Amino acid sequence: MAFDFIQGAVQPIIVDALLWGALAVIAWLMRLMPERWRVEIEEKHRLALHKALDTAVGLVLDTAQRHPGIAIPDAAITRGLGYVRNSVPGAIRKLGPSQQQLEAMLRSKLQTALDEATGRDRLAEALKRAGA
Secondary structure, X not given: OHHHHHHHHHHHHHHHHHHHHHHHHHHHHHHHHHHHHHHHHHHHHHXXXXXXXXXXXXXXXXXXXXXXXXXXXXXXXXXXXXXXXXXXXXHHHHHOOOHHHHHHXXXXXXXXXXXXXXXXXXXXXXXXXXXX
16 A cells, blocks of 8 residues: 555656656757758758859860960859859858859869869979979
8 A cells, every 4th residue: 555655656756757858858859950951951052062163164164265365264264153153042142152262162173173184283293392
């Protein structure tokens, strides 16, 4: 009888504690999910931006080949950046890169593409200049 009385008094407390613990775990998991989704969405935006930049590099090279008189830093870069802005506006809006950052990224990718096309190895050149 005493055992039934103790069990009857303690059981609701244990059930309440377990229920509150389960709710706390669920709340913690629900808080983590939007952050994980945000990171995944941001990653997709970054990939889309870089793919657009890679395509813009091709566009810039094509412009330079068709119009050799145009200096690459001028109209071709502007055209490439216009393509990037038009192809991934959501990624640009979410990531918020400045015009200078986009231009620097495009120029970097363009330089890499030109080095690959011409077989230029900038690291080897820098090492030669350094005396290594």
